[in-house]
Amino acid sequence: MRLGIDLGGTKIEIVALAGDGREVLRRRVPTPQGDYRATLEAIAELVTFAETRIGERASVGIGTPGSLSRLDGFMRNANSTCLNGKPLRRDLETLLEREVRLANDANCLAISEATDGAGAGAETVFGIILGTGVGGGVVVGGRLLIGANGIAGEWGHSPLPLPVADDLPLPACYCGRHGCIETYLSGPALAADHARRHGGTLNAQQIADAARAGDRSCEASLQRFEARLARALGTVINLIDPDVIVLGGGLSKLERLYSNVPARWAEHIFSDHILTRLRPARHGDSSGVRGAAWLWPAGANKR
Numbered sequence: 001m002r003l004g005i006d007l008g009g010t011k012i013e014i015v016a017l018a019g020d021g022r023e024v025l026r027r028r029v030p031t032p033q034g035d036y037r038a039t040l041e042a043i044a045e046l047v048t049f050a051e052t053r054i055g056e057r058a059s060v061g062i063g064t065p066g067s068l069s070r071l072d073g074f075m076r077n078a079n080s081t082c083l084n085g086k087p088l089r090r091d092l093e094t095l096l097e098r099e100v101r102l103a104n105d106a107n108c109l110a111i112s113e114a115t116d117g118a119g120a121g122a123e124t125v126f127g128i129i130l131g132t133g134v135g136g137g138v139v140v141g142g143r144l145l146i147g148a149n150g151i152a153g154e155w156g157h158s159p160l161p162l163p164v165a166d167d168l169p170l171p172a173c174y175c176g177r178h179g180c181i182e183t184y185l186s187g188p189a190l191a192a193d194h195a196r197r198h199g200g201t202l203n204a205q206q207i208a209d210a211a212r213a214g215d216r217s218c219e220a221s222l223q224r225f226e227a228r229l230a231r232a233l234g235t236v237i238n239l240i241d242p243d244v245i246v247l248g249g250g251l252s253k254l255e256r257l258y259s260n261v262p263a264r265w266a267e268h269i270f271s272d273h274i275l276t277r278l279r280p281a282r283h284g285d286s287s288g289v290r291g292a293a294w295l296w297p298a299g300a301n302k303r
């Protein structure tokens with residue numbers, strides 16, 4: 001059995017997966033707000049609860065916002081800021097008396113979908129979260145790419161390629177840069193872009209609904225979004241040439257992306273044929289917590 005934990009800003013969720021990926025248990029509790037010690041204890045209680053239920057000791061993987069610094073093992077870049085600067089993995093290993101694997105939520109999505117989801121059987125999978133932020137993770141041959149700096153796949157804070165007049169002025173990003181991919185392709189970014197161009201206060205979901213009902217300005221906003229996503233993914237394809245790109249997060253539910261974006265990305269890709277497939281996450285919102293469990297990969301059951 002594997003335990004996967006998704007540590008989010010509002011809830012902590014645990015699943016237990018059998019060796020074949022079958023979910024045998026799931027439970028969620030609210031995240032103690034702004035309290036690191038209480039967060040550790042809530043995680044430990046969930047592990048104890050799960051192991052009592054399944055009747056065995058299991059491997060533990062955890063998905064978090066942000067990531068561990070490879071220099072000092074401290075958390076950084078987490079929007080649940082009480083985690084930042086804390087040795088989360090070391091503290092959990094002490095508390096749970098075992099080795100713990102930890103990855104950010106986009107990496108968990110990528111490993112989940114590469115293991116038994118929309119990228120199963122593919123050699124290279126790029127998993128993306130298009131939600132309140134934009135993150136990514138790369139899995140090659142079933143193995144998550146970490147990188148020298150622990151940021152492999154973090155495309156959200158690279159500049160949007162090939163800016164056109166519609167993209168200017170470059171929006172300011174919370175990371176201190178301007179024109180980051182996240183400032184165009186997150187849900188709030190879609191809403192902000194629509195408001196700048198057409199006014200109003202529609203959110204991403206309302207823009208999608210209105211476009212479906214025939215609203216022209218919302219349709220134009222979605223077309224700008226799709227053109228930007230095609231440009232941003234064209235660069236990814238030129239760089240790592242994935243077999244499958246899997247979308248997770250709220251905007252991944254926009255079905256039109258899976259036909260409209262590949263129809264527009266060819267002009268940005270340096271190849272006469274494009275076999276890369278763009279697919280929605282098979283496990284939907286559960287990909288994060290399942291991927292955390294799969295940080296202990298298939299075939300490593302006995303460890």
Ligand SMILES: [Zn+2]
Binds near residue numbers: 156157173
């Ligand atoms: Zn940024």
